[in-house]
Amino acid sequence: MTTPSEPGPAAITSERRQLINLAYRLLGSLADAEDVVQEAYARWCAMSRQQQDAIASPGAWLTTVVGRLCLNVLSSARARRETYVGEWIPEPLPEPREWITGRPDGTTADPADRITLDESVNMAFLVVLEAMTPAERVAFVLHDVFRYSFAEVAEIVGRTPAACRQLASSARRRIRAAQAPVTPAARQARIVRDFKQAWEAMDIDALVALLDPDATVIADGGGVVGAVLRPVEGVEQIARSLLNLDGRLRGLTLLERTVNGRPGLIAQLDGVTVSVYAFGLAGDRIKHIWAVRNPDKLRPWTAGPRHR
Numbered sequence: 001m002t003t004p005s006e007p008g009p010a011a012i013t014s015e016r017r018q019l020i021n022l023a024y025r026l027l028g029s030l031a032d033a034e035d036v037v038q039e040a041y042a043r044w045c046a047m048s049r050q051q052q053d054a055i056a057s058p059g060a061w062l063t064t065v066v067g068r069l070c071l072n073v074l075s076s077a078r079a080r081r082e083t084y085v086g087e088w089i090p091e092p093l094p095e096p097r098e099w100i101t102g103r104p105d106g107t108t109a110d111p112a113d114r115i116t117l118d119e120s121v122n123m124a125f126l127v128v129l130e131a132m133t134p135a136e137r138v139a140f141v142l143h144d145v146f147r148y149s150f151a152e153v154a155e156i157v158g159r160t161p162a163a164c165r166q167l168a169s170s171a172r173r174r175i176r177a178a179q180a181p182v183t184p185a186a187r188q189a190r191i192v193r194d195f196k197q198a199w200e201a202m203d204i205d206a207l208v209a210l211l212d213p214d215a216t217v218i219a220d221g222g223g224v225v226g227a228v229l230r231p232v233e234g235v236e237q238i239a240r241s242l243l244n245l246d247g248r249l250r251g252l253t254l255l256e257r258t259v260n261g262r263p264g265l266i267a268q269l270d271g272v273t274v275s276v277y278a279f280g281l282a283g284d285r286i287k288h289i290w291a292v293r294n295p296d297k298l299r300p301w302t303a304g305p306r307h308r
Contacts, residue, residue, distance in 0.1 A: 015062055016037060016041075017116075019040065019062060019066050020034065021115055022142075022146060023036045023037055023066055024093075024121070025121060025126075026067070028091060028126050028130060029091045029297075030115070031091070031296070036073060037066060039065075039069055040066045043065055044061070044065075063148075064156050071138050074138070075134050085221070085223025085229070086221055086222065086227055087220050087231065088220060088222075089218060089292050090127065092123065092260055092264075092276040092292050092297065093121065093259070093300055094259070118261060119261070120141075122278075123259065123260050123279075123280065127288075132174060135159070136167045136168075136171040138153075139164045139168045139171065140167065140172065140175075144172065153168075180287065181283065183284070185262075185263070187284070191279075191284060192263040192265060193263075195265075195279075198210065199242060200254060204239050204242075207239050208235050210286055211238060212282050213234075214233070215234070215235060215285070216238075216288055217232040217288075217289040217291065218232075218289070218291070219291040220290070220293060220294050220297070221294055224294055224296065225294065225295065226293075227291070238289075251269060252269050252274070253267070255267075257276075262278065264276065264277050266301065273298055274293065274295075274298075275291055276291070276292045277291050277292075
């Protein structure tokens with residue numbers, strides 16, 4: 001039985017999943033997305049029943065609150081990330097069947113927290129979103145990804161519909177400028193598998209053949225675990241960097257996994273994921289490697305027993 005101050009259970013689950021999906025795309029962090037959605041529900045529950053009844057669409061109201069909270073988080077995140085140790089990479093997510101639902105406190109993660117994986121959450125896309133202004137990102141994601149009208153976006157962003165249209169247009173140009181032709185999924189998987197085998201064999205010639213001449217590797221340890229603090233650029237530098245990791249790879253197991261909807265790799269130590277690797281391809285070559293090692297960003301991969 002629901003309390004008077006809450007939407008029904010079905011409505012909560014339905015809206016929560018939509019809100020979590022929206023907030024993750026806006027923030028690039030599942031932890032921050034969960035916090036924002038929780039705050040939105042807290043504000044709903046803090047209202048009187050009369051105030052709630054006056055709201056024609058609780059879902060639209062919650063979306064507006066989440067959008068505004070995300071805009072505030074994005075604005076403050078720029079300052080926080082200036083003090084972040086090393087590079088900041090969006091939080092990587094596994095495919096649903098690989099999602100680990102156990103939590104350290106023994107509770108089970110809500111299935112509504114799982115993100116729907118599509119092209120709007122692949123790592124390359126999220127990295128481009130990170131380069132946008134907060135207003136650009138919110139306007140673009142709400143309109144182009146979630147199909148909100150510019151009038152609705154304007155109410156959330158606090159600008160005119162015309163201004164929001166311009167923000168989304170500017171964001172679209174950024175996306176187009178950064179996009180590479182899509183490599184078919186089967187070919188992506190083959191290239192990532194070849195990279196894994198070459199890395200395990202420390203076959204430098206094979207690694208070089210798989211890398212784009214302008215390839216970059218970006219690692220995110222957050223100052224919690226060891227990771228290079230700046231991007232590694234160029235085939236020779238990347239090959240040398242991978243060679244230097246030979247000692248760290250001992251005892252680790254590399255596994256092929258889906259990362260944010262695309263073929264990727266994870267490194268496990270004693271069955272626990274300690275690194276997640278996402279790849280950006282240009283044709284048959286690897287142009288970007290994003291290595292997430294910050295344990296705070298690996299909760300869906302490490303937090304407990306697998307849900308079957």
